[in-house]
Amino acid sequence: MKxxxxxxxxxxxxxxxxxFLEKGFDGTTTRDIAKEAGVNSALMNYYFRSKEKLFLAIFDEMFQLFFQGVLEIFNKPDSLEDKIIGMIDYDFESCKVNPDLTNFIINELHRNPERSIINYPIKQLCDHSLFAQQLKVSIDEGRIANVDIRHLLLVMKSNIQFLFQTKIMTMKIWNMTENEFNVYADRHKIIVKDMILNYLFSSQK
Amino acid sequence: MKxxxxxxxxxxxxxxxxxFLEKGFDGTTTRDIAKEAGVNSALMNYYFRSKEKLFLAIFDEMFQLFFQGVLEIFNKPDSLEDKIIGMIDYDFESCKVNPDLTNFIINELHRNPERSIINYPIKQLCDHSLFAQQLKVSIDEGRIANVDIRHLLLVMKSNIQFLFQTKIMTMKIWNMTENEFNVYADRHKIIVKDMILNYLFSSQK
DNA sequence: AACAATTTTAATCAATTGATTAAAATTGTT
DNA sequence: AACAATTTTAATCAATTGATTAAAATTGTT
Known part of the structure; x- marks a missing residue:
């Protein structure tokens, strides 16, 4: 951007x-993209050769964005508890800023797993993170419940992502306005934090 | 079916x-449907008039199916705890039987909220359920944490639905086989049950 | 300024799409 | 059996789609 x-x-x-994020791969036409970009529709093929190649050029980037919160916080010098809270907060805000992202990633991976190639090494970054280490130590010392990092991450992501994924459904079902939903979401975040921390820190089994 | x-x-x-469940509205062609049904492609229009009307004819039914577990268990004569366990188990099995359903409902509502009309009165059925009543009594008597039914239902659904929604992603990220995922899912269900019941029943606040 | 390389454009292509039509086939009723 | 109503079919339609082409415009280099 110079x-x-x-x-x-x-x-x-x-x-x-x-x-693509708004309409998905199937719902998007190359003319949609050209129009949104304000360029001649043949330029898309000049630069990216095909709709599919253009999709590939952005998918991995979006996948990375989907995990950005987790990845940024993994190696910070905070306590385990603070990191968990931080990840939940980060995901929560991300969902507000980028409301289509979760759905896009899940749906494209679901619709066409072969096309939606993931190059980003989440597993390695996770396994070698300070977070993973902190979790292991805490479990070994019997300070928290014995839960694998994959389950912990999933629980955090599930409860926040699904809350926003089902926003429209929730508003329709319970007859909520936008404002009412925001109050509901804020309250839900508190419950989720309590629930997860409570499970980890106060129920040794 | 007589x-x-x-x-x-x-x-x-x-x-x-x-x-539709497999490919979504945008990814489906009317010829796909005719071929799958083994009928002439003009018959679709003869019976349903258009692709959109055919979609409408099945969407509400699928939406109902999405909530079937919850709705079936709402008014059973079981205890609150047994119902929560039952709903989680039901959703878990439903996701295995119908792996496309969650994604379909969420994605279509997300993509085209106007088209995806919900006629099913979830709110009424919920508000007047024995489950809602049991929850209220338990809260009033101080036996469980004070949590609104909407949050409780969402927590149950989030943790199970998202687990299966992200199945492909999970398998790719953590390098799992189908069998390994099933073990992972079973373990996750146990954690989710523990976490929710633990939050409700052992943390009065 | 002259030229080559790069970028952009308008026009066009074949394939696919949702939908319609008119005729053919089947079914039900008397 | 004769007939009308219903169902099914093959053929076809216009619009849209992803993609290509050849020419035009722009840019960079000498």
């Missing part, structure tokens, strides 16, 4: 991110 | 359920 005017390639990529 | 041979209309509807 020039003031974005290159056509960047404009297409940014437009692709926006439209 | 005749041995299914009517074309039924065959189309069944095929529509299968294909």
């Amino acid at each position: 020039c003031l005017t974005k290159s056509a390639e960047d404009k297409i990529k940014e437009a692709a991110i926006k439209v | 005749c041995l041979t299914k009517s074309a209309e039924d065959k189309i509807k069944e095929a529509a359920i299968k294909v």
Whole structure:
């Protein structure tokens, strides 16, 4: 981003991110993307060769974004408890900023696992994280419940992501306004934090 | 289903359920459905008038199926604790039988909220359920944590549905086989049950 | 300024899509 | 059996889709 005017390639990529996330691969036409980018529709093929290649160019990036909260906090010098709280807060805010992301990742992986290739080494980054180490020590010392890191991460992600994934459904079912949903979501976050921390720290079994 | 041979209309509807759930509205062509049903592709329009009307004919039914576990257990004569366990078990098994359902409902509501109309009165059925009443009594008597039914239901659904929604992602990230995932899922169910019951029953606050 | 390389455009392509039509086949009723 | 109503079929439609092409415009280099 060293020039003031974005290159056509960047404009297409940014437009692709926006439209793909909104409508999914199947619901997106190459003309949608060109229009959103404000470029001639043949340019998409000039720079990216095909709709599928353009999709590939953005998918892994979006996948990384999906795990950014976890990854950023993994190696901070905070306590285990603070990290768990931090990850939940981070995911919560991310879902507000980027409401289509979770659905996009899950749906594309579900619809076309072969196309949606993941290059990002989550497992390695996780296994070698300070977080994993802190968790192991805490378990060994009997300070928290014996729970594998994969289950812990999933519980955190499930409760926040699903809350926002089902936002429209929730609003329809319970007759909520946008504001009422926000209150509901804030309350839910508190419950989820309590529930997870309570499970980990006060129920040695 | 009083005749041995299914009517074309039924065959189309069944095929529509299968294909729509697999590929979503955008990813499905009317020819896909006709082929799956084994009927001439013009028959779809003869019986349902359009792709969208056929979609509407199955969406509400699928939405109902999504909540079937909860609804079936709501008014059973079991204890609150048994019902919570029962709902988790039911959802867990449903996700195995119908792995596309959660994604379908969430994604279609997300993609096109206007098209995906919900007629099923979840709120009424919930508010007037024995479950809601049991929950209220237990809270009033101080036997469980003070948590609104909407949060409780969401926590149960989140942790099970998201587990299966992210099955492919989980298997890719952690390098799991199908069998390893099943072990992982079984273990996760136990953790989720423990966590929820523990939060409700042993942490009055 | 002259030229080559790169980028952008308008026009167009074949394939696919949701949908319609008119005729054919089947079914039910008298 | 004769007939009308219903169901099914093959053929076809216009619109949309991802992609290509050849020419035009722009940019960078000498």
